[in-house]
Amino acid sequence: MSVSNLSDIQKRSVDDLFRRIAPVADEIGEMFAARGHELALVGGSVRDVFLSRIGNDLDLTTDARPEQVLEIVKDWADAVWTIGIDFGTIGVRKGGWMLEITTYRAESYDRTSRKPEVSYGDTLEGDLARRDFAVNAMAVRLPGHEFVDPHGGLSDLMAKVLRTPGTPEQSFDDDPLRMLRAARFASQLGFTVDPKAVEAMTAMAGRIEIVSAERIRDELDKLVCGGRPREGLSLLVETGLAAHVLPELPKLRLEIDEHHRHKDVYEHTLIVLEQAIALEDPGPDRVLRWAALLHDVGKPKTRRNEPGGRVSFHHHEVVGAQMAKKRLSELRFPKDVVSDVSRLVELHLRFHGYGTGEWTDSAVRRYVRDGGHLLDRLHKLTRADCTTRNKRKAAALSRTYDQLEERIARLADEEELAKIRPELDGNEIQEILGVSPGPVVGRAYKHMLEVRMDQGVIGKEAAREELLAWARAENVLS
Template identity: 90%
Template sequence: MSVSNLTESQRRAVDELFRRLAPVADELGELFVARGHELALVGGSVRDVFLGRIGNDLDLTTDARPEQVLEIVKDWADAVWTIGIDFGTVGVRKGGWLLEITTYRTESYDPASRKPDVEYGDTLDGDLARRDFAVNAMAVRLPSHEFVDPHGGLPDLAAKVLRTPASPEQSFDDDPLRMLRAARFASQLGFSVDAGVVEAMAEMAGRIEIVSAERIRDELDKLLLGARPRAGLSLLVETGLAAHVLPELPKLRLEIDEHHRHKDVYEHTLIVLEQAIGLETGGPDRVLRWAALLHDIGKPKTRRNEPGGRVSFHHHEVVGAQMTKKRLTELRFPKDVVADVSRLVELHLRFHGYGTAGWTDSAVRRYVRDAGHLLERLHKLTRADCTTRNKRKAAALSRTYDQLEERIARLAEEEELAKIRPELDGNEIQEILGLPPGPVIGQAYKHMLEIRMDEGVIGKEAARESLLKWARDNDLLP
């Protein structure tokens, strides 16, 4: 199919791409042709053109081997990198464009290995046939601008459906990670998944075990940061894939929540995730979304049947935080992400004590201090966690949290809550007690921090007297 076979709107999209990309695309294409090689824009870069999303990162494919690609671009590119060269990919920067040029290839998994075996191919059609979905198996040859679509990707794009170029069974056997990609694209693009593809995902779900934790993490992360994560997560659960990559999620379907207001904790979790997304500012928030997804995963382990047919989940936030840390660590997330998400899960119920008993200023200070840099995210997670259908109750919870935020703001103005420190620093404590640095000074510092949290600012002299009394009570002074 050539560009002339496209509809008017599709032709305009291609023309806009090459208006922006020229002369980079044509220059590079001519360089490859001059050396006797082919070059084509391919995959997501072509798909996104028809979706009206033209970025500066482009994927290209060629029959040239990586060492030949390096030779062709060495005097043309502004920068070259070879981090993916073992998989046939050479990275190139030209002006504001970032290009990844990959040799035609096929790849498959040995049953005993977590790494795919990569073999180079010789034709563009062969390369497109091995790609994950038909919407990603379109190409535009360079520099001729010939549009190539052997697997009907353009009609699929119009129908917003995901099909595999080969049979789903063959495609997923070649690379099981494609099953997760189907869920990811359902989230990112809002596409439905062909019934045959869904059936193959369910039958072959266990095959995902061969894929490395890092590759699974990347797909799950992209799914969760997509525009419609519920669609992708639901597909993972329904096909059984979630049981292998995020087993805590499907287990929530078995747990009715303590208020009997929701279908189950799984449904509640998806609603909390959607409501947290609705509170985001400045784009997708990885930490907030993962915390929303995992905030109740401790409930199955802590479920108890209570008198009157009620169900309780006491301390599920503590258990959930431990489970969150374990799961995210196994998925090889960075330590700061693991720590932040786990902390939010641990703190997500803290607010409910404020609504039932009221808090002193000391309790508000502790809430802020314990949340630290996560305070704004904790505000959003706590608000998102209200999924009651009782409008009166929901309004009351919202008003109560408004009051807490107002108190935090007032105290913050007065005391700089986020920077609370004892009124006496370590050097002053040593001088007053006449002791050298050591464990006792550390204990004294913690005591003075408790005084600061409980009583606020009391002044240096009162702080000194409190320290001396503590020291005498603990037999630290004559």
């Protein structure tokens, strides 16, 4: 299909695309043509123009082999990188544009390897046929601007449906990660997945285990940080994929006791995630979203049936923090993300000990100190965790948390809560006690921090007396 065959709206979209990316696209297209090679804008770059969301990253495909691509662009590009060359991809920076140029290819997994096998192709149509979904199997040839859509991707785009170019069974067998991509695109684009693809995902869910943890992590992270994560997560659970990549999630579907005295934890979790997203400013907040998703994962392990038909989940926040840390570590998330998410899971119930304001100033200081750099996220997670349908109860909880935040603000005006330290530092402790650096200084510092948390600012002299009293009680004075 040529640009002239498109509807007026579609033609304006393609024309607008090339007004934005010219001269870089036409310039590089002419360079490849001069060397006897094809070049086309492809995949998400074409899809996104019809969604009015084109950025500065362009995906291109060519019949030239990677070494030939390097030869063509080496004197033209501002920078070139070859980290993806084993998969046929060369990265190029030209001005403010980032281009990835990939040789026509087909890739598949054998059943004993976690890495895709890559073989090069010779035609654009063959390359498009191997792509994950028809909406990503559209291209625009360069420099002539011919629109190529052999699998009806534009129609699918207008219908907001995800369908594979060939049979979903063959597509998902070639690259099982595409099953996760379907869920990710459901979240990012708000598209529905073709029923035949859903059927194949359900039948082939176990095939995902051949894919590396890092690739699974990337798709899950994009899904959770998408615009509609509920849709993507629900699809993972319904097809059985979640049982392989995020098994804690489907396990939250606890049967409700006959008296309905506790919520469906799975549905509650999805609501908490949505409510946390509504509190983001700005977003998406990766740590907050993962903490919301995993905040109750400890409930299945800690569930107990109590007298009178009650159900309890004692210490599920502690168990959940350990489980969250394990899962995110196995998915190869960065250590800081693992630490922050698991800490939020551990702290998410702390507020419920506040009651109607019974905490002392000391307890408020501890809350702030324990929250540390995560305090703002902890505020949001705690508020998002209220999913009661009882409007009076919800309003009361909100007012109580407002009061807590007001107390934190008041104390922050009086003290630097986020930087609470003992009034005596390590050097002063050593001088007063007449000791050298070692365990005694550490114990003394910890005691003085407790004094600071309990009593606030008491002054250097009073702090000195507190230290000496502790030292006498501990028999550490020489």
